[in-house]
Amino acid sequence: MNNADLAIVGAGPTGLSAALVAPRAGLKVWIFDDNALPGGQYFRQLPKQYRKTQKTVYDKEHGRAAELFTAIHHPNVTYLPNATVWENPDPGILAFAAGERSGRIEAKAILIACGASDRPVPFPGWTLPGVVTAGGLQNLVKGARVVPGERAVVAGNGPLLMVVAANLIRAGAEVAAVAEAAPAKARLWRNLPRLLHAPEIVKLAVNYRGLMAKAGAPYRCGETVIEARGGDELEEVVLAPIDTRGHIDRAKARTVACDTLVAGFGLNPSIEMYRLLGCEVTYNSYRGGWMPKRSEDLETSIPGIFAAGDGAGIGGVEFALIEGKLAGTVIARNLGALGERDAAIQAAPLRSRLERFRKFRVGLERVYAPPATWTELMTEDTVVCRCEDVSLGEVREREAQGFTSAFAIKGSTRMSMGRCQGRNCLPTLAALIAARDGVAVEQVDLPRGRPPARLVTIGDLLQEDLPAPVFPADPHLPRGEEVT
């Protein structure tokens, strides 16, 4: 069994920030990440083989990224790329799959820094090749400098739509429409004082809008994608006005021809680790849905297990960087590597910076508050679970037979039992039940989270160096004749 003071799950902005702090205080730290290179989504790196020949707009975060990446080289750090943490067999122990290095680790503290992924919002045609998420588009640009098509529609909800549109325009693609579901423009002025708590981010948004205006990419608020159409690939999308309650005016729909649809409906914290570990979760629709309950010190309901960054509630990269450092500081203090006074001195500026971005966040959340529900977008034929190919109609059919709870729908349709382990469909399942029963989403009982939290191969598990299991005496054998 491997041992560490701190096990960090995720080498994105949060995990790396924590790893800048805790090892320097003397903690022995292991970092697990399921990507080949550190950086997570925001600081996703180009392949190491690529050579930059000149500075471009894509390098504006180079300085911060380079500092973060130094974390993995600290002598107190063991960094495991291509590693999937999949089980929590005993308190304080994590099992991970990482090819030949697969194994288990016992850690005095655990920091879950798993980030977020795009909120899945099903609509007719959303499974067509050519429809990608906002995060997926960003990753193609950051990780490969590739854009998926030359005429795109960007639709959904949230500030990421502007970033995506700007990246497409910079790559020379035509952005035929940007449809923001929230009436963001109308809400902007009222919330500007709050937004100006982070003037650097407001400035970025102004730049994106300038780029969009210059390229003639129309940014419409109060409009949503209602359908993607095509044969084997996307050919056109249908957009329609939507009000703040989520009601769609289909009579005013318009069709836009395009080869790419970037659908970004905001982000969901990755909660599978908290579900696996048994941390209590809470629901906040403004910050991405389910997230772990946390103390001021970022500790979850289970002592010794900490949660920070987007995976603990969407806040964006600035939040993630600060919370990561704060988590590293607090954990070092709790484990006795950092004195109370030193820890307080280090934490104070982090907490006040966090407070500033929190005020900004409130403004942002008010501007982009999504429609009350997205369930009106779905038709009977719409796929609600991609892995198991389950349509809304099949769910409705089972409900009519009495399979009404989340668990019963899961068991009878296989929804959420596929390769993504429910990561891409549980929010939909919960939203459907909430809308059906007229209750809040947080009142829906999710099926239990079970290992593996993420898909792993048996081959990986066979690499685990575990002691031989001790079997109880076999009651079916006569005494004294145990098989060895």
Add this chain to the structure above:
Amino acid sequence: MTKQPFDRRIATGLDRGEAFTFSFDGKPVEAYPGESVAAALIAHGRRKFRDTLKREMPRGLYCGMGVCWECIMVIDGRAAVRACMTQAEPGMKVETQHGLGPPATMTGAP
């Protein structure tokens, strides 16, 4: 001045090194060292990576970060490999995955 043909690979400020080819359903596709199979196929203009078992629906890259498993393909004889998380290699054999993939590919881990 004539308009430059649209290139899905952004060229500015980047030297990708020497291109190589892998095969996609028997036809050559160009890729650069370090590029994922998904990025190379998309740069090549190919978006459909598989069709599904139950409803035989076309699917391709969706989340782009290893979460959704929509971009799975048959790669070097192994089914259900995520194209977005797999680096393209010279001579690699990439195939569209139909349903679960050919029975012979379901042999477990390599």
